[in-house]
Amino acid sequence: MSSSIIRPYGDTTGDGMVQVSFTLPIPHDKKAEGAALQLARKMGLEPAMLVHAKSMGEGFTFFVVYGSSTHLVNLDDVHVTEREYPLLSAKDVNLAIKKTLRRKLVVVGACIGTDAHTVGIDAILNIKGFAGEKGLEYYREITVVNLGAQVLVPELVEQARAEKADAVLVSQVVTQKDAHIHNTTQMSAAFREAYPAGTVPVLIAGGPRFEDGSEAALGVDRIFGRGTTPGEVASYLVHEMTTRKGMHP
Ligand code: B12
Known part of the structure; x- marks a missing residue:
């Protein structure tokens, strides 16, 4: 693997672990938790663990999911604006x-x-x-x-x-x-x-x-x-x- 390709890090180097949080417009129950995991899988988190779920008022649930991202980052494809002027006192x-x-x-x-x-x-x-x-x-x-x-x-x-x-x-x-x-x-x-x-x-x-x-x-x-x-x-x-x-x- 080239050094310009990187993966997120959680427990061990290169394990791809990331944590994401989001809210779904459904009440908190077993089905809602399943829906959160389905979304996590579709986002490329496999395997994914549901580590937090809490009702956010009527008809909404907040989730935190922890899982291994199947995606890689190629640093050669990352383009950002670098500061082109010196920092002055x-x-x-x-x-x-x-x-x-x-x-x-x-x-x-x-x-x-x-x-x-x-x-x-x-x-x-x-x-x-x-x-x-x-x-x-x-x-x-x-x-x-x-x-x-x-x-x-x-x-x-x-x-x-x-x-x-x-x-x-x-x-x-x-x-x-x-x-x-x-x-x-x-x-x-x-x-x-x-x-x-x-x-x-x-x-x-x-x-x-x-x-x-x-x-x-x-x-x-x-x-x-x-x-x-x-x-x-x-x-x-x-x-x-x-x-x-x-x-x-
Ligand atoms: C403090 C705060 C408030 C205070 C504001 C007090 C005040 N006098 O500023 C109060 C309680 C009033 C408030 C109200 C609301 N808030 Co508020 N608030 C925050 C909070 C907790 C911190 C913002 C802050 O002060 N950051 C610290 C400063 C230093 O950081 P900064 O703003 O990013 O600025 C830095 C850079 O961005 C940059 N920068 C910023 N501006 C500029 C300008 C220039 C020219 C330059 C060069 C640089 C620069 O330089 C700064 C220093 O590094 C954030 C959540 C968070 N943790 O960020 C929510 C947050 C911004 N608020 C939010 C919301 C929704 C609201 C309300 C709508 C809530 C409500 N339902 O009433 C109202 C809106 C009021 C309004 N009309 O704007 C949301 C915004 C969500 C979104 N996506 O738009 C946030 C993100 C909270 C959240 N997660 O939901 N809020």
Whole structure:
């Protein structure tokens, strides 16, 4: 077996063991448990063990299944977006902005649509930061305008214009019915409509469930996912600023 082919690991190397959880729309009984195992088999878990089943209100059952996956992963077929810019210290970010823009870089952030999950965007923007890193408010050369939760797109566009935003950072945590995709696409379209071509601020979307590499489909410049730190975002802003040879006046 080539070293680029791998299998999950549970008890012994290469045993393929994985654990999955899901809910079926049926009451908890023996038949429901059989249905969960049938689904597990169809997902390629063979043999599969039902390790947990619990009624989730009337007519629904939650399951946890542990089993050996019959699928293999070929690492040669795994394609991801690698970070193409260096991680800079806060000092270097400040220096780069000062040198390139000769003014502060303005960032406007918000949770858009009905989304009220502000912890993620606050982790990036608030001075207290995330994972031991200070947020963008800490950077001397960055002005942060955090609009908070449930901001409607027209309001975001208006604020971005009023603040002369160089970059707009939106957070989308709720993904039910693809709300994050609809809201982000609507947002990017609204910016393209409101600004003359070539002057749209850098559009950044963040949240735990955006698909890697979906920037073009969403109409944004960059997506940041789970575990993003403020330093990564600040470094990206410098990279973008340098690539664009400055931002807008
Ligand atoms: C805290 C929380 C809440 C709090 C939010 C408080 C607040 N002020 O934010 C409260 C109790 C209000 C809440 C409410 C609801 N919640 Co809630 N909530 C959570 C919970 C437990 C944690 C989210 C969180 O704070 N994570 C920590 C932060 C740091 O992580 P993060 O958001 O991923 O952010 C990081 C990255 O994604 C990225 N990032 C995020 N945004 C951005 C933006 C930019 C620009 C950048 C660069 C990076 C970036 O950087 C961050 C740092 O690394 C999650 C479950 C979970 N464990 O994730 C559910 C969860 C998100 N909630 C959920 C739901 C369903 C709801 C409700 C609809 C429940 C209800 N029926 O009322 C409501 C919706 C309210 C609303 N209108 O939005 C679901 C969403 C399911 C889905 N698929 O959409 C989850 C996943 C729980 C679940 N498993 O069902 N919730």
